Amino acid sequence: MLEHGICFYNGNLCSCCYAPLKYAPYIFPYYNGEIVNIDALFLKINRWRNDAKNNHYLRSCQNCHQLETRDWADDNYIDQVYITHFYKCNANCIYCINDIKPSDKVRDTYDIIPILDNLKDKGVLKKGFELHIGGGEFTIYKESDAIIEKYVLSGFSSRIAIATNGIKFSKSIFNAMQENRACIIISLDSGNRNLYKKIKRVDCFDNVINNIKLYSSTVHSKDNTFLKYIVLPKINDNKKYFKQFLDIALDCSIKGIKIDIDGIYCRQKNYNIDEELLDFMKWSVDCSLEKGFDVETFSFYNQCFSMK
Numbered sequence: 569m570l571e572h573g574i575c576f577y578n579g580n581l582c583s584c585c586y587a588p589l590k591y592a593p594y595i596f597p598y599y600n601g602e603i604v605n606i607d608a609l610f611l612k613i614n615r616w617r618n619d620a621k622n623n624h625y626l627r628s629c630q631n632c633h634q635l636e637t638r639d640w641a642d643d644n645y646i647d648q649v650y651i652t653h654f655y656k657c658n659a660n661c662i663y664c665i666n667d668i669k670p671s672d673k674v675r676d677t678y679d680i681i682p683i684l685d686n687l688k689d690k691g692v693l694k695k696g697f698e699l700h701i702g703g704g705e706f707t708i709y710k711e712s713d714a715i716i717e718k719y720v721l722s723g724f725s726s727r728i729a730i731a732t733n734g735i736k737f738s739k740s741i742f743n744a745m746q747e748n749r750a751c752i753i754i755s756l757d758s759g760n761r762n763l764y765k766k767i768k769r770v771d772c773f774d775n776v777i778n779n780i781k782l783y784s785s786t787v788h789s790k791d792n793t794f795l796k797y798i799v800l801p802k803i804n805d806n807k808k809y810f811k812q813f814l815d816i817a818l819d820c821s822i823k824g825i826k827i828d829i830d831g832i833y834c835r836q837k838n839y840n841i842d843e844e845l846l847d848f849m850k851w852s853v854d855c856s857l858e859k860g861f862d863v864e865t866f867s868f869y870n871q872c873f874s875m876k
């Protein structure tokens with residue numbers, strides 16, 4: 569994302585949503601919803617490009633499993649936007665990377681639409697751009713319906729990928745999925761109510777299953793409804809639990825499974841995780857494939873294996 573990406577956090581503006589270390593590629597290290605200064609934005613991006621052409625890489629990008637050798641573009645535009653500046657959430661997962669004070673979890677945040685509108689009006693935001701949503705929980709974010717209406721259903725973005733916990737059903741997301749303009753990734757992390765409650769610290773398992781069934785009833789659901797299993801050492805790294813999760817996926821007519829590992833744990837271990845856990849991760853992928861699912865592994869998982 570270094571060339572054409574922009575990532576909105578609460579407190580800073582970044583170029584990328586993933587960095588293996590605690591450093592990040594900050595465009596503006598202090599940022600709280602101001603209209604983006606286009607000249608300053610591309611001054612920074614072009615400096616990174618030139619440094620990289622001269623083999624000087626950002627510290628935050630070193631060892632990143634996504635680094636690859638390609639020619640750098642010279643054009644100044646944004647075609648990937650990641651929105652994750654909101655913390656409000658109706659779950660309370662034990663692995664939440666937004667490890668913040670409870671007061672922050674209910675704190676309001678800046679409006680994103682005026683910022684996107686300005687980038688669009690200035691010709692910086694490219695038609696057909698990709699939109700990715702983190703959070704917090706998007707279905708309870710104040711601008712979620714408006715973002716989908718204005719940027720997704722209008723056809724200005726190519727697609728929106730939303731990480732949601734699935735506790736609240738969103739008609740807007742459902743509509744965008746019907747048009748094949750949205751995909752959702754629901755982190756279920758479990759296949760039974762008790763384990764779900766232990767991990768998410770809310771008692772919403774049955775409700776989420778109902779919502780998954782609603783979302784997976786859209787026409788393109790094989791391509792746009794995904795379930796995720798974040799492996800939590802000593803909590804759900806268990807074959808029986810994982811098979812229960814796959815049974816639920818099957819019952820909900822899900823085709824695509826995403827697998828990752830707890831990011832906080834990975835960072836604590838500097839991505840050097842135990843062989844036993846790595847074996848479980850590999851097994852979870854093989855088991856899913858054997859049962860006919862499409863499988864994708866995520867950032868922390870890939871980072872661990874790339875550092876072996």
Ligand code: SF4
Binds near residue numbers: 658659666704732733
């Ligand atoms: S659903 Fe996401 S944002 Fe909400 S508590 Fe869980 S990990 Fe954090």
